[in-house]
Amino acid sequence: MTIDWENIREECAQTGKFIKIMKQGPIEFPIDFHESNMGLSKGAIRQYRDDRPTQSLHVHEFPDYFLAHVDTFNPEHHPIAHGITDTPGMAIGIVLGAIGIYFLAKTIKNLTSVPDESELL
Secondary structure: OOOOHHHHHHHHHHHOOOEEEEOOOOOOOOOOOEEOOOOOOOOOOEEEEOOOOEEEEEEEEOOOEEEEEEEEEOOOOOHHHHHHHOOHHHHHHHHHHHHHHHHHHHHHHHOOOOOOHHHOO
16 A cells, blocks of 8 residues: 655644554555654554654654654654753653752752751761
């Protein structure tokens, strides 16, 4: 089965939605696609990305279908921009987690069981 992946990219980019492509026979990807581990699997058996730095097509493969969407920034080229624009919830969670760890470490560092000399009367 021949799939027009460029047409899929354009439709995903215009609508901002995922497109489901049913599997019907062997599927060929263009030469600029590769298997990728970057991205949430969401139950997919494999993921593929093209090599474009922006407007990158990301395809999740499931047993009976593919699910495609466009990332504004390809995380393999622009990880920070991808985190901010394409996965803002995850980026915010990472930042808040890092801030929480910082304050927790600072609090633990200030907890001592033995006072230093400046705290003695």
